[in-house]
Structures are given as structure tokens and as C-alpha cells.
Amino acid sequence: MLPDIHRNESVFTWAAPPLKFGHGAIDEIGAEVAAMGAKSALVLTDPGVRGTGFPDRVREGLLGAGLKAEVFDRVAVEPTDRSIAEAVAFAREREWDCFVAVGGGSAIDTAKAVNLLTTHPGDLLDFVTPPIGAGKAPWLPLKPLIAVPTTAGTGSESTTICVVDLLDLHLKAGVSHPKLRPSLAVVDPVTTMSLPPQVTAASGMDVLCHALESFTSLRYDAKPAPEDPMRRPAFCGGNPISDTWCEAALRLVGQSLRKAVCSGRDLGARSAMALASTYAGTGFGNAGTHLPHANAYPIAGAVRGYRAEGYPEMPMVPHGQAVSVTAPAVFRWTYPADPERHLRAAEILSGQRFTATDGAEALPQVLTELMRDIEIPAGLRGFGYTEDDIDTLTEGTLKQTRQLAVVPRPLDRRAVAAVFSASL
Ligand SMILES: NC(=O)c1ccc[n+]([C@@H]2O[C@H](COP(=O)([O-])OP(=O)(O)OC[C@H]3O[C@@H](n4cnc5c(N)ncnc54)[C@H](O)[C@@H]3O)[C@@H](O)[C@H]2O)c1
Ligand SMILES: [Fe+2]
CATH class of the missing domain: 3.40.50.1970 (Rossmann fold)
Incomplete structure (x- = not known):
């Protein structure tokens, strides 16, 4: 049966700039x-x-x-x-x-x-x-x-x-x-060879979250039809084209991120990560990122004293760290929206087999292991946040309407606060 085109979106869009890639x-x-x-x-x-x-x-x-x-x-x-x-x-x-x-x-x-x-x-x-x-x-x-x-x-x-x-x-x-x-x-992947390991790790987690969030975002045809088809939002929701780019990005990140962090002069690993970043950008630039990115904005914006090694000497939570810190809790929460998709993402990323019995824990586990191996802070306390900050952080997330429009489950204040609590 055809979807009801009067209520649901029936069109997705895709655009990318011309690209020159290579040494x-x-x-x-x-x-x-x-x-x-x-x-x-x-x-x-x-x-x-x-x-x-x-x-x-x-x-x-x-x-x-x-x-x-x-x-x-x-x-x-x-x-x-x-x-x-x-x-x-x-x-x-x-x-x-x-x-x-x-x-x-x-x-x-x-x-x-x-x-x-x-x-x-x-x-x-x-x-x-x-x-x-x-x-x-x-x-x-x-x-x-x-x-x-x-x-x-x-x-x-x-x-x-x-x-x-x-x-x-x-x-x-x-x-x-x-x-x-x-x-x-x-x-030009050669330009990334001089990146310090900490920046390689954080920006690599950003690539990974772009791919994972787009891959699990609300499907384009589950969104309401736009009032004006000539003014569709930039984030159109998950679709077959974004899936293709995101899956390819996940595979490359799984194979190469640890290597790029540990052996920065490995041109093969650097080229694979540059390609992964381009693939993920092409995917999320159309489908959209969701809750980990929405959470990252208040986490980075409300920083007090945290300083990140490898970055300029000033209080800041690098974007890739801010994005990944709530990702395991988010993907545990989004799992019921599409269990098969979450298990598939965990498999592509890790090269391991997962079944429904692994359930909601599979993807958070793969993510947590990767974050531990490349030394990405695993909790908000590492950035100086406590229980007392959860209301402020939640408030900041609820303002990120562009990302919230493609969260794959109905979302309310309690769900956001619970994700932040689980990420402390
Ligand atoms: N526009 C988008 O679609 C989008 C998506 C995600 C994030 N962002 C934003 O991008 C910013 C983060 O960008 P980023 O993670 O690419 O890092 P960045 O541009 O902030 O750079 C991080 C650090 O790495 C250094 N650096 C960069 N390239 C280097 C190299 N080749 N060799 C040595 N040092 C190098 C920089 O000097 C800096 O100290 C944030 O403001 C984030 O919010 C934008
Ligand atoms: Fe990002």
C-alpha cells in the first residue's frame, strides 16, 4: 500500500558539493x-x-x-x-x-x-x-x-x-x-598526518556519531509532510542514500580509527579516516544527526574549567568528546525504535556477530570499548558536570530543534534528563 502522502513525507533529498579527494x-x-x-x-x-x-x-x-x-x-x-x-x-x-x-x-x-x-x-x-x-x-x-x-x-x-x-x-x-x-x-588525507592523537580520537568519534545518528535517525517517510515542499528542512531523516554512505563510514571507522590514533603516520589509516569523514558528512548532511549532537551543544556551551589535552589551553569540551559522551546511553534508549538497525551498526563497526539476545547493550558496548581504547572521556563528571547540572543541560538540548526533529522515538524532558543522568 502507498503511504498517505497527505499526512506523511514521501520525498527525500540529497545534495553534496563537488569533491576532489587524494594526495x-x-x-x-x-x-x-x-x-x-x-x-x-x-x-x-x-x-x-x-x-x-x-x-x-x-x-x-x-x-x-x-x-x-x-x-x-x-x-x-x-x-x-x-x-x-x-x-x-x-x-x-x-x-x-x-x-x-x-x-x-x-x-x-x-x-x-x-x-x-x-x-x-x-x-x-x-x-x-x-x-x-x-x-x-x-x-x-x-x-x-x-x-x-x-x-x-x-x-x-x-x-x-x-x-x-x-x-x-x-x-x-x-x-x-x-x-x-x-x-x-x-x-587531501596528507593534511591530517600532523593531527595530535587526542584530536584524531575526538574528531574520529565525531565521524562515528555522524554515521550512527544518521543511520538510526527517524526515517524520512515517518515525518509529517512539509507545509511548503520548496522549504524542506536540511535534515530530511534516514533514507536509502544516507544509509549507504553511513554504513560505508562505519566500516572504515571500525577498521581504522584505533590505528589512526595510535600510529598517526600511517597514511593508509589516515586516508581511510578522511574517506570515512567524507562519507559520513555526505550521509548526515542530508539525513541529519539526532540526540548525541543535540546534547553536545549544551555540554560544550556550559563548560567551566575542563581543558582537553592536544587542544589549545582554554576551557573547552572538544566537539567529538561532547558528542560521544552521551552516545552509549542514547543508543540504548533508541534501540526499541529499530533493533535490527542498531545490531547491524554494532556488527559493521566491530566486525562481530550480534543477535537479538544481545539486545540494547550491543551498540553501547562496542562504543564504550572503542572510547576506552582511544581514551575518550566516558562520563560527564570528567568534564566537571554533576547531578546539579542536568536541568541546565536538558534545557539546552530541548532548544536544538533541528536535531530533535529526527530523533527516532518520541522525546520529552524526562527522557533527555534520563540520558544525561545515565551519562554522568
Ligand atoms: N558544520 C558542521 O557540519 C559541523 C559538524 C560537526 C562539528 N562542527 C563544529 O566543528 C568544530 C570542531 O571541528 P574539528 O573537530 O574538525 O576540530 P577543530 O577545527 O576545532 O580543530 C581542533 C584542533 O586541531 C588542530 N588541528 C586541526 N587540523 C590539524 C592538523 N592537520 N594538524 C595539526 N593540528 C590540527 C586545530 O588547530 C585545533 O587546535 C566545532 O566547533 C564543532 O561544533 C561542525
Ligand atoms: Fe559533529
């Missing part, structure tokens, strides 16, 4: 930008990534192709509204035809925000997803943006999303619109 791809950026007809490009990066030499190599490639090019290297790791305002002010000092982001999600998201705010009037909160911001859609053309990820990673090179820490609200939030998707993704 040496970073040296083709000058020619790519020149071919777009641009005459000038601003390279955005953070100080740590600038130290690797890749941003200046990109700048030299741009100069070699006859373009004007400069590097802005004051991107903040885990960007804030304040750090983005500084980048926007710098970019506004002259007219740029094109932006090139070289770095992890922090550099790429900053470049997305700079592109948006130098082509549109208003400030970031006008575009942030409601209820936190006004959720305006960009109405003018944006400039071309080339994204060169040096972590494996956020998948930001494929997605429509820009994540920002709103300092006064003590909350992370997102801007999402198809116009923010980069015009070209250039993934």
Missing part, C-alpha cells in the same frame, strides 16, 4: 579558484593549522595562479559569536571574490559565517535556527567557498551547517541553509 589535491586549489573566475581569495585558518604550513601552501598556489590572496589565521578553535565577528570585520576590510577554509570544522564553519555575514546585512543570531535565533534564510547570493578539511572530522566541507558558541547564552547553536554548503570540498 596532492591541495595543490590544485589555485587552478580551481582561477577557473571560477575569481581574482582574489581570503584563506581562513586557526593558528595551530597555520603552523602545519598547509594554509601558506594554499596561498602560494593561489598567488601562482595569478590571484590576490591573504591568510587570516585568527579563527578560534570551536568558534564563538565573538571570534566570528572578528573574522567578519577582517574580511570586510576589502572585497573578496572567494573564501578558502583550511582547517577543521572551526575554520570551515568560520568561513561559512564570514561568507554569510559579508554578503548579507544583519548579525549571526538573525540566521541561527529558532528558537535560539530568528532562523532567517539567506536571500542574496553567497561567494564561492572552498573547504579543505585538515581533521577527519566534522564533514563540514559537505554540510549546510555552521556551528557557533553563543557566549552570553552559554550555548552552542547552528545556522543551516543549503546556500552555506561549500562550492568545492578538497580532501
Whole structure:
């Protein structure tokens, strides 16, 4: 029988930027930008990534192709509204035809925000997803943006999303619109060889959660039909295309993440993780992430004193750590929504066989073992949170409407608080 198209969604969408992947791809950026007809490009990066030499190599490639090019290297790791305002002010000092982001999600998201705010009037909160911001859609053309990820990673090179820490609200939030998707993704696995083990581990867990959350997200045809089919949400829910990318990503992460953390110079493991990140970004950038990501925003936003090894010396919970800390409890809770899918994910990831008797514990167990092996903090107490913080964290999660729309089970305040309690 056909689904009731008047009540349920019957269409899913898929989009991704053109991609150049492979050793040496970073040296083709000058020619790519020149071919777009641009005459000038601003390279955005953070100080740590600038130290690797890749941003200046990109700048030299741009100069070699006859373009004007400069590097802005004051991107903040885990960007804030304040750090983005500084980048926007710098970019506004002259007219740029094109932006090139070289770095992890922090550099790429900053470049997305700079592109948006130098082509549109208003400030970031006008575009942030409601209820936190006004959720305006960009109405003018944006400039071309080339994204060169040096972590494996956020998948930001494929997605429509820009994540920002709103300092006064003590909350992370997102801007999402198809116009923010980069015009070209250039993934060169060699750029990830210099990643410290702790960043490799956290960003690798981010890849894993992108794949797992999309794979278990609410199916697109279980969602209500959109009021305006031309304004479908960016996260359309699980579908056969996102499943294909997510399964491939899970397999690669299972085979390569431990190796990439322990032997950072292993180009095979680095290439597999770069590919996994691209696959997962392609999957979750359409289907969507759900509760672990919704939880990660208040966990990162309300941080007090926690400092993460391998990251800049400042209080922060790296995104990959914030995402994975509640993942085992979330997948225990989502198991009844689709037991077969959860067992399959555990099998692909671990290479072991699981049956229904392993039940809801299979996936959390595989995740917990991996997190232990690569030294990802397993509890919220490790970040300085206690029982007293659960209400604040729950409140923050309930504001993440984009992710909550694809949680595969009906969700209420008690369920979110229970996940946080189980993750202490
Ligand atoms: N837009 C999206 O779709 C999306 C998705 C998930 C997360 N995010 C956001 O992305 C940010 C996290 O990004 P990330 O995990 O990629 O890390 P990051 O960009 O914050 O970088 C982490 C650290 O690694 C360093 N680093 C990066 N590449 C390096 C390299 N090749 N060699 C040595 N050091 C290197 C950086 O200097 C920094 O200190 C967060 O703000 C998160 O919220 C965005
Ligand atoms: Fe993420």
C-alpha cells in the first residue's frame, strides 16, 4: 500500500558539493579558484593549522595562479559569536571574490559565517535556527567557498551547517541553509598526518556519531509532510542514500580509527579516516544527526574549567568528546525504535556477530570499548558536570530543534534528563 502522502513525507533529498579527494589535491586549489573566475581569495585558518604550513601552501598556489590572496589565521578553535565577528570585520576590510577554509570544522564553519555575514546585512543570531535565533534564510547570493578539511572530522566541507558558541547564552547553536554548503570540498588525507592523537580520537568519534545518528535517525517517510515542499528542512531523516554512505563510514571507522590514533603516520589509516569523514558528512548532511549532537551543544556551551589535552589551553569540551559522551546511553534508549538497525551498526563497526539476545547493550558496548581504547572521556563528571547540572543541560538540548526533529522515538524532558543522568 502507498503511504498517505497527505499526512506523511514521501520525498527525500540529497545534495553534496563537488569533491576532489587524494594526495596532492591541495595543490590544485589555485587552478580551481582561477577557473571560477575569481581574482582574489581570503584563506581562513586557526593558528595551530597555520603552523602545519598547509594554509601558506594554499596561498602560494593561489598567488601562482595569478590571484590576490591573504591568510587570516585568527579563527578560534570551536568558534564563538565573538571570534566570528572578528573574522567578519577582517574580511570586510576589502572585497573578496572567494573564501578558502583550511582547517577543521572551526575554520570551515568560520568561513561559512564570514561568507554569510559579508554578503548579507544583519548579525549571526538573525540566521541561527529558532528558537535560539530568528532562523532567517539567506536571500542574496553567497561567494564561492572552498573547504579543505585538515581533521577527519566534522564533514563540514559537505554540510549546510555552521556551528557557533553563543557566549552570553552559554550555548552552542547552528545556522543551516543549503546556500552555506561549500562550492568545492578538497580532501587531501596528507593534511591530517600532523593531527595530535587526542584530536584524531575526538574528531574520529565525531565521524562515528555522524554515521550512527544518521543511520538510526527517524526515517524520512515517518515525518509529517512539509507545509511548503520548496522549504524542506536540511535534515530530511534516514533514507536509502544516507544509509549507504553511513554504513560505508562505519566500516572504515571500525577498521581504522584505533590505528589512526595510535600510529598517526600511517597514511593508509589516515586516508581511510578522511574517506570515512567524507562519507559520513555526505550521509548526515542530508539525513541529519539526532540526540548525541543535540546534547553536545549544551555540554560544550556550559563548560567551566575542563581543558582537553592536544587542544589549545582554554576551557573547552572538544566537539567529538561532547558528542560521544552521551552516545552509549542514547543508543540504548533508541534501540526499541529499530533493533535490527542498531545490531547491524554494532556488527559493521566491530566486525562481530550480534543477535537479538544481545539486545540494547550491543551498540553501547562496542562504543564504550572503542572510547576506552582511544581514551575518550566516558562520563560527564570528567568534564566537571554533576547531578546539579542536568536541568541546565536538558534545557539546552530541548532548544536544538533541528536535531530533535529526527530523533527516532518520541522525546520529552524526562527522557533527555534520563540520558544525561545515565551519562554522568
Ligand atoms: N558544520 C558542521 O557540519 C559541523 C559538524 C560537526 C562539528 N562542527 C563544529 O566543528 C568544530 C570542531 O571541528 P574539528 O573537530 O574538525 O576540530 P577543530 O577545527 O576545532 O580543530 C581542533 C584542533 O586541531 C588542530 N588541528 C586541526 N587540523 C590539524 C592538523 N592537520 N594538524 C595539526 N593540528 C590540527 C586545530 O588547530 C585545533 O587546535 C566545532 O566547533 C564543532 O561544533 C561542525
Ligand atoms: Fe559533529
